Amino acid sequence: MIEFPPQISQEEYLKVLLTDPLEKLKAIIEKNNDKYSYWSDVKYQKAPEGISSKELWCYIKASRRAKRIIVWKKYGISISITNAMQRMCHEFDMNFGGSWGSNSIIPAENKEQYLISSLMEEAISSSQMEGAATTRKVAKEMLRKSLSPQDKSQQMIFNNYQTIRFITQNIHTPLSSELLQQIHVLMTEKTLENPADAGAYRTNDEVVVEDAITHEVVHTPPSYKDIPSFIEDLCIFFNESDSKVFIHPIIRGIIIHFMIAYMHPFVDGNGRTARALFYWYMLKSGYWLTEYLSISRVIAKSKKSYENAYLYTEADEKDMGYFIAYNLRVLELAFKELQTYIKRKLDQKHQASVFYKLDNINERQADILRLINDNPKILFTVKELQNRFSITHTTAKNDIDGLVERKLVDEISLNKVKKGYVKGELFDKTVKSIT
Structure with a gap:
């Protein structure tokens, strides 16, 4: 549980309001208001000589009350x-x-x-x-x-x-x-x-x-x-x-x-x-x-x-x-x-740019190849590519089919209906040729 702040009487508030705080104290008040420090942080701070922790808290609270909006x-x-x-x-x-x-x-x-x-x-x-x-x-x-x-x-x-x-x-x-x-x-x-x-x-x-x-x-x-x-x-x-x-x-x-x-x-x-x-x-x-x-x-x-x-x-x-x-x-x-x-995504895009050396490779296909290069065991589905790139099912299928045709990606059966896509048999050889 948190520690509750000390109770401050109206007389104590009135006293600090009628006192012009030292420049050094003003800086401490401003610093605490910038952070919006709570009592448990304020009470351990070193205040100017002659100012107690409770008095410092009172000055801080008075400055906040002056700007208070209900x-x-x-x-x-x-x-x-x-x-x-x-x-x-x-x-x-x-x-x-x-x-x-x-x-x-x-x-x-x-x-x-x-x-x-x-x-x-x-x-x-x-x-x-x-x-x-x-x-x-x-x-x-x-x-x-x-x-x-x-x-x-x-x-x-x-x-x-x-x-x-x-x-x-x-x-x-x-x-x-x-x-x-x-x-x-x-x-x-x-x-x-x-x-x-x-x-x-x-x-x-x-x-x-x-x-x-x-x-x-x-x-x-x-x-x-x-x-x-x-x-x-x-x-x-x-x-x-x-x-x-x-x-x-x-x-x-x-x-x-x-x-x-x-x-x-x-x-x-x-x-x-x-x-x-x-x-x-x-x-x-x-x-x-x-x-x-x-x-x-x-x-x-x-x-x-x-x-x-x-x-x-x-x-x-x-x-x-x-x-x-x-x-x-x-x-x-x-x-x-x-x-x-x-910045990280732009760096990844730069890394994918090496695959632009291949003929007829679009930006999404280059990024797919980069993902495979970074994680050779990765498995894609058309639906995942559709969501990842925010494209239609037809566009995602055309992208992956183009890579399958070039044997950069292999198609595998996940069940009787669903297909998955993994690193193709010519992937490593192709990457070696352009890097």
Whole structure:
């Protein structure tokens, strides 16, 4: 469990508000606000002489309170927008939307291929966070080859993938209670203990959020009786960007993510649904690059920090700044991972270019040959190639038949109907002749 921050009286707040902090103390406050440090990090810091840990915390809290905006009045949930948050949102505006990124980040000729891979990564990671035990390799093979899910873990990943695809096809559809329930059905089909819970709002207060290790209750959602009015408010918040107080769209998306998890409107699957709604809101708001980011993969790598961001918010006067700051860092890391991924793919494309020395070889066929060269035991199906390159069945079959004809690939029977494709008898000799 986390350590709760010390209680600060109104007199203590008033004292620091009437005191002009030293320049050195101002720098410490700014640094902690940039990171949105919690009490457990602040209390061990070295403050200027004569300033206790509690007084330093009081200065930090006072600076946050001065910028506080109430975002969900009924539950007293607020945010404090820091300079660091505004800088990051500006950078994301430059990189995630408009034409800048489209011309510089994603190579136009490979956009669809990158997109399919990114959607798979997002579906796999989001499901693994909720307990799906299938490996990435097995999960990607299932999705690429359009295989039927074999267990609950694979079903979770399949559902997540289908939900993301559904969202991308309905970006501009207004959110409604019915649509939210439909998304939950898509996300949880065949994975809940009680199938009737799919798409159904909870009807009791028996749901609590526990620590996975200690099983201590870390969050008790508001009453189920609040759910109808909450959903109505959520749809308004999601569909209407106009308000008396401007909130940056990225931060609004993170608020939506938090509020679904906070309210817990469904018996199970709230985390997956919350992340899907954030993804949807980002795309709806014009941040097209979100579709290529594996946000859940970054969250999965720092799951404890993700959980703590919720806990810190609840423990510290329902200040959602912790959750905002964490998710902005996640977006930043996801963008860097995308850049690394694209560089790797461009390097692979360069490696495949050696096969262009062969007559009448197209780009996809060159990439197939590169994959075989990298992994001589690899086995393809036409369906897998169709999904990998986002092409029609006819195009995929023509590509592979051309390689079979040249004996660079061999066709084998997987069953009475299905065919597979492996390294051909002339592959090694051909590669040797061009390298």
